[in-house]
Amino acid sequence: MKFFIDTADLDEIRELSATGLLDGVTTNPSLIRKAGGEFFETIAEIAKLVDGPVSAETVATDHETMLKEGLKLAKIADNIAIKVPLTVDGLKTCKALRAQGIMVNVTLCFSASQALLAAKAGASFISPFVGRHDDISQDGMALIEDIRTIYDNYDFETEILVASIRHPLHVVEAARIGADVATIPAAVMKKLFQHPLTDRGLEAFLKDWKETGQSIL
Ligand code: E4P
Numbered sequence: 593m594k595f596f597i598d599t600a601d602l603d604e605i606r607e608l609s610a611t612g613l614l615d616g617v618t619t620n621p622s623l624i625r626k627a628g629g630e631f632f633e634t635i636a637e638i639a640k641l642v643d644g645p646v647s648a649e650t651v652a653t654d655h656e657t658m659l660k661e662g663l664k665l666a667k668i669a670d671n672i673a674i675k676v677p678l679t680v681d682g683l684k685t686c687k688a689l690r691a692q693g694i695m696v697n698v699t700l701c702f703s704a705s706q707a708l709l710a711a712k713a714g715a716s717f718i719s720p721f722v723g724r725h726d727d728i729s730q731d732g733m734a735l736i737e738d739i740r741t742i743y744d745n746y747d748f749e750t751e752i753l754v755a756s757i758r759h760p761l762h763v764v765e766a767a768r769i770g771a772d773v774a775t776i777p778a779a780v781m782k783k784l785f786q787h788p789l790t791d792r793g794l795e796a797f798l799k800d801w802k803e804t805g806q807s808i809l
Pocket of ligand 1: 598618619620699719721723724755756757775
């Protein structure tokens with residue numbers, strides 16, 4: 593399973609990229625606003641920090657303008673994936689960008705029928721938002737299972753990128769289902785490492801080791 597980080601904060605990306613466990617980055621207009629930097633400079637900097645796909649989102653709603661935006665953003669670096677919304681114009685733009693060999697991440701997916709259309713439009717990634725489903729008392733992970741089944745039925749190459757992740761169990765569930773990618777907020781990513789028994793066990797081992805009076809180096 594690939595791990596992307598869901599942020600436009602350069603410090604967070606630097607910190608987690610240093611673990612060697614980051615496979616890519618996703619951003620959206622809200623994350624760009626939160627990070628506060630200039631859009632193009634931020635995306636260019638992120639694209640230098642990670643080798644994998646860096647999603648940069650278009651903001652036009654009509655196909656023509658969206659395509660122009662996508663082509664402009666794709667020039668920033670070779671590892672840019674253009675994010676388009678799951679609308680008719682978004683999927684038209686997806687097809688056009690894919691025809692030019694540009695990676696596309698179709699975002700704001702909330703149903704299996706939408707995911708099927710994105711795959712038919714040749715999307716590199718489909719981003720179903722699990723947390724926003726859970727927020728309205730619907731089962732976000734059930735959608736991931738449906739999409740996995742549908743994509744496997746037809747050998748679609750579109751990667752399932754689980755988005756809107758709120759906690760570590762979302763990541764575990766997504767992995768259990770066989771999603772290709774999880775895009776994870778930095779705070780949740782850090783929680784994946786943690787277990788109180790690891791801390792307690794390490795503390796006891798180090799205490800006992802100290803009492804041996806020996807050293808390894
Ligand atoms: C990522 O690509 C999505 O834009 C993001 O995961 C949405 O997360 P949110 O529902 O927490 O805003």
